[in-house]
Amino acid sequence: MISGLKPYPEYKESGLLWADRVPAHWDVVPNRALIRRRKVLVGTRHPDYQLLSLTKGGVIVRDVESGKGKFSADMGTSQEVRAGDLVFCLFDVPETPRTVGLSRHNGMITGAYTVFECRDAVLAAFLDVFYRALDDRKLLSPLYSGLRNTIPPPRFLGSKTPIPPRSEREAIARFLEYVERRIGHYIRAKRKLNGLLNDQKRSIIDRAVTRGLTPDVRLKPSGMPWLRDVPAHWTVLRAKYVFREVDQRSVTGQEELLSVSHITGITPRSEKNITMFKAKSYVGHKALPPGGSRDKHDVGVDGSIGSIGSQRHCQSVLRRLSTHET
DSSP states (O other): OOTTOOOOSOEEEOOOSSOSEEETTSEEEEGGGTOEEOOOBOGGGGGGSOBEEEETTEEEEOOGGGOOSOOOSOGGGOEEEOTTOEEEOOSSTTTOSOOEEEOOSOEEEOTTSEEEEOSOHHHHHHHHHHHHHHHHTTTTGGGOBTTTTBOOHHHHHHSEEEEOOHHHHHHHHHHHHHHHHHHHHHHHHHHHHHHHHHHHHHHHHHHHHHHOSOTTOOEEEOSOTTTOEEETTOOOOOGGGTOOOOOEEOSSOOSOOEEEETTTEEEEGGGSOOOSSOOSOOTTOEEOOOOSSSSOEEEOOTTOOEEEOSHHHHHHHHHHHGGGOO
16 A cells, blocks of 8 residues: 655755654744644633544544543633644643544534644644654654643744645645545454454354254253253253352452453453552452462452462353453
């Protein structure tokens, strides 16, 4: 898709901290000459605006009726956004999934963001994709200041951006639109295939654990409304004859934590990006007993601490605890 792209015949020093050279015919222009900050609070007019949000997918209209996400207690402090405006999140930049978006909607957004207007629509589209590319690699770090890695708007306006001629900007925008459309098609096709494969997997698992591996086996009623029929030669037991509750407690609280998921099973919590629900101390929390195997691993499940041994024991514990974490 990009194999046909050739390098420019001549480059020049950019004077920028994050790019040594740029094409020789591009201008390097201070941002204050390209965009202008605009902050118009909606005040009591906020019911007349739709609420917007800056996401990895760009600036979108918030679904207020769903109740999902955080909402400002005072919508009057939101600021106006017009179609064609550039919305930047210039604080907590390293942790923010997306720090820039070109709005295609009229509405309002939290006053914590910074809104810039650009009178040239082609230039605004180029600045959007340009700063998205920088944001993907977090290359604006030389502009950070303070503990929250904030970029002050005056500093951002004083920094420079390499700008190609208008015809080239239009060509770049058309090419990127084409690429995004093609890649989006591939992603949708792959997601559809993954969904079909997951449905097939669930169907195979459901049949194997409820009907066995013999397709023409004779069946009998299971006596459980949620299980339907089971093979006639299977024994139906009460859960109390299969499971035994374990109530052991951690003494030191120093064992490794586990995370239990219906997707990945039991895995060390350190391998996952989980930052919430951490206790100050795990002493006295429920513990998992050893698995009765020589291959033991000191682990825990979220707020619980303990040891898990063999893979068979891990699977047993997972069946008992899989409903604890989704």
